[in-house]
Amino acid sequence: MTVTKFIPYGRQSVNEDDIAAVVESLNSDYLTQGPKVHEFERQLADKVGADYALACNSATSALHLACLALGVSEGDSVWTSPNTFIASANCARYCGAEVDFVEIDQHSYNLCPEQLAKKLALAAREDKLPKVVIPVHFAGQPCDMAAIHQLSQQYGFAIIEDASHAIGAYYQDQPVGNCQYSDICVFSFHPVKIITSAEGGMAVTNDPELAQHMRTHGHQGTTKKPQELTQIPGDWYYEQQTLGYNYRMTELQAALGLSQLKRLDEFIARRHQQFDHYQQLLKGLPITLPKQKGDAKSSLHLYPILLPAQHATKRKGVFDALRQAGIGTQVHYIPVHSQPYYQALGFKLGDYPIAEDYYARTLSLPLFADLSYEEQVYTAQALSKALADNGVTL
Structure with missing residues (x-):
């Protein structure tokens, strides 16, 4: 048998419906942030069973926002798997935190809960517990989230699921992203992933405060609805409440992501x-x-x-x-x-x-x-x- 074309390890599947969706957005009044972004957030949240979703320009950005929302900063420690893309660790370094790693399980290639338990017990004795643990669902295989969550209850750390590989995966008959065992879950829509928005990511959570923190930090640190004001001066008004970033997804990306989600x-x-x-x-x-x-x-x-x-x-x-x-x-x-x-x-x-x-x-x-x-x-x-x-x- 002879195959004449190059076969990549991963590649997007884009059909005529996807193309039409992007063209429709190109012909609309919105190219950056508009109704498609909010619709993509809502539909993906519904798909995975989460209450809130924030679309971003990449999963790396979403991981950074998740760390910021959980208050990760200088002096903190964040643990993740060594078997992952560098973004799973770099997101903590962006916040000035220290990074450490937890050995993987030799069968699933995911962060090993038994190794995590041993490392936590030692860290507790040395007063060096992590603020956040980031399990990575490597290759789309969900980590043992129930065991990791149980350890979080014992040792007091927050959990960010790096589900960049795992949109559409299920754990204990529930969709990955429902945040039953985590504070925040992050997906990637890079072209080699399960669905694509050309480039992009999404952070989902069930916590309204975390959702608002991520949205504020991802939109240049601004909000149009400051709680301190009893009366907004006008529709033009916005406030910068913190030092934020431009991590927003565009309408074109969202239109493609919505079509792919189907x-x-x-x-x-x-x-x-x-x-x-x-x-x-x-x-x-x-x-x-x-x-x-x-x-x-x-x-x-x-x-x-x-x-x-x-x-x-x-x-x-x-x-x-x-x-x-x-x-x-x-x-x-x-x-x-x-x-x-x-x-x-x-x-x-x-x-x-x-x-x-x-x-x-x-x-x-x-x-x-x-x-x-x-x-x-x-x-x-x-x-x-x-x-x-x-x-x-x-």
Whole structure:
């Protein structure tokens, strides 16, 4: 079988309805903030079962606003997973806080509640408890939020769910984003994610005060409805109450996001079908396939495989062979604590061995809504050949 086009690891699925929605906004009176943004916020909040939503220009911005709303500042500590994109940690650094990491579970690749419990017990004895913990639903697989929430009740930290991979996922039969076990949950709409708004993110919460804090900070620190005034001077009036940021989503992004949201369930069903295809096509190869948890339904943003530990050094050869075959395999992620910026803060290799071992052996295979079965077969054949050519065996 020959596939002539390059197959990326992830790609948006944009149809004529999406294009028409954006064109309609282009022809409207609003290009920046308008009714589509508020409609997108309302519909997504309804979809995930949250009370409030704030659309942003990226998930990174939404994470920053979440930290600000929870009062993260200099002298505080925020903990997250080392197996994530750097934004999950950087959002705390933007606020002047210290960052620390919690080792991952070797089966789900998510932040491990048992490791978290051990680290919290030690931190409590040293009076160094975190103000916020940011669990990351890696690859769309929900973390064990009930266990993490229970620890938050015991040790008094707030929770921001980084669900950048997990729109459309379910945990304990409830949609990720309902904030049952968290203060704030953040989604991403980057083009490689489940649905896209070209670029964009959303923060959801059930707390009206947190929602208002995020909205104020994300709109240059301004509000049009100051509570201190009994009478507003006029419709032109606004107040800057704090130092904020321009993190607003545009009408064009919201129009695309709204149109995409209609197909969210279709996208998730398609990804699960593709996941099942891979599980069959790759069965018997000398690799570890991803697993699904019984109490959760992943959104399947990524399909990460693992090479055998004894063949970790051959990962680059397999990677290069797949790329040469036109398959855009990728690695998710380089552990955050190993990045030069965080090394300069005192972290070092060996601090989180499970995350480092995972990174050394993982490859993400193509997985996106428009990926065909023929392309999956081609990917499986190319991977089998790449493994054999590089001497990767069990």
